[in-house]
Amino acid sequence: xxxxxxxxxxxxxxxxxxxxxxxxxxxxxxxxxxxxxxxxxxxxxxxxxxxxxxxxxxxxxxxxxxxxxxxxxxxxxxxxxxxxxxxxxxxxxxxxxxxxxxxxxxxxxxxxxxxxxxxxxxxxxxxxxxxxxxxxxxxxxxxxxxxxxxxxxxxxxxxxxxxxxxxxxxxxxxxxxxxxxxxxxxxxxxxxxxxxxxxxxxxxxxxxxxxxxxxx
Numbered sequence: 001x002x003x004x005x006x007x008x009x010x011x012x013x014x015x016x017x018x019x020x021x022x023x024x025x026x027x028x029x030x031x032x033x034x035x036x037x038x039x040x041x042x043x044x045x046x047x048x049x050x051x052x053x054x055x056x057x058x059x060x061x062x063x064x065x066x067x068x069x070x071x072x073x074x075x076x077x078x079x080x081x082x083x084x085x086x087x088x089x090x091x092x093x094x095x096x097x098x099x100x101x102x103x104x105x106x107x108x109x110x111x112x113x114x115x116x117x118x119x120x121x122x123x124x125x126x127x128x129x130x131x132x133x134x135x136x137x138x139x140x141x142x143x144x145x146x147x148x149x150x151x152x153x154x155x156x157x158x159x160x161x162x163x164x165x166x167x168x169x170x171x172x173x174x175x176x177x178x179x180x181x182x183x184x185x186x187x188x189x190x191x192x193x194x195x196x197x198x199x200x201x202x203x204x205x206x207x208x209x210x211x212x213x214x215x216x
Contacts (some may be wrong), residue, residue: 003088005204006060007033007042009047009098010049015059015081016158022067025075029096034075037063045085045101048161056084057104057165081147084164104167106144116145119173122180123149129187146172154183 007031015021025034037044047058061079068076085101091190092098104181142148150163168174 002103003083004101004103004134005091006085006101007094007132007214008087009033009060009061009089010046010054010097011046011095012157013046014051014157014164015046015061015079016151016164017059017083017144018147019081019151020064020078020144021081022076022078025077028073031075032074032094033096034063038066043082045087045099046079046081047087048157050157051124051194054160055165057084057109057161058101060101060103060166072141082157087150107168109168109170112173114175115170115177116138119144119149119180122177122184123153126153126180126184128189129184129191132164144172146176147178151183152181154187155179 013021020125025031033044036042043060043062045058046061062082063077064080065078066075067078070177077134084104086104087099089100091100092095098194115197120136120139124136127134139148141147146169150172152162154164159179163172163175166175
């Protein structure tokens with residue numbers, strides 16, 4: 001297991017390997033961190049920070065693109081998730097947090113392809129229910145489909161973190177299949193109820209859907 005010393009960026013989000021997300025960098029210590037990473041070609045670690053608690057497992061992030069730089073030093077950047085890591089020791093030597101991190105690998109296992117296809121089918125159905133155009137090609141040539149599906153499968157932060165912490169792709173896929181089997185009927189029921197309420201002219205009183213959005 002490889003160990004690295006990395007800058008650490010606690011956020012109320014879960015980043016997955018292969019995922020690209022935008023970040024708005026405005027705090028002085030994190031502006032300094034990003035500048036250091038840019039000048040040294042370094043990655044930093046994004047780890048879930050929620051209700052005063054920091055998770056042990058996070059995801060390395062490479063700065064994919066600097067989208068905009070502001071006169072006051074703020075930045076808009078896009079980062080891409082790389083390898084998962086576990087925080088081994090927090091280091092307080094700079095204005096921003098750092099840690100010694102153990103890089104996490106994947107076990108050697110035979111992937112349950114039938115279960116993977118089941119998860120893909122469920123995810124496509126969920127996307128259709130949400131009104132998105134489904135492109136089967138997005139699941140092709142992807143090493144770990146679980147991380148792709150978990151990005152927008154209706155998971156809450158705790159469930160997304162659960163996926164990130166599992167080492168086995170088979171475990172992650174099984175969790176998603178079980179979750180989607182329960183979640184999709186609720187989405188369908190809500191859609192049917194919404195249609196009924198809209199037809200009765202009371203749609204404005206219908207509670208808004210819970211959105212699983214990522215904020216920076």
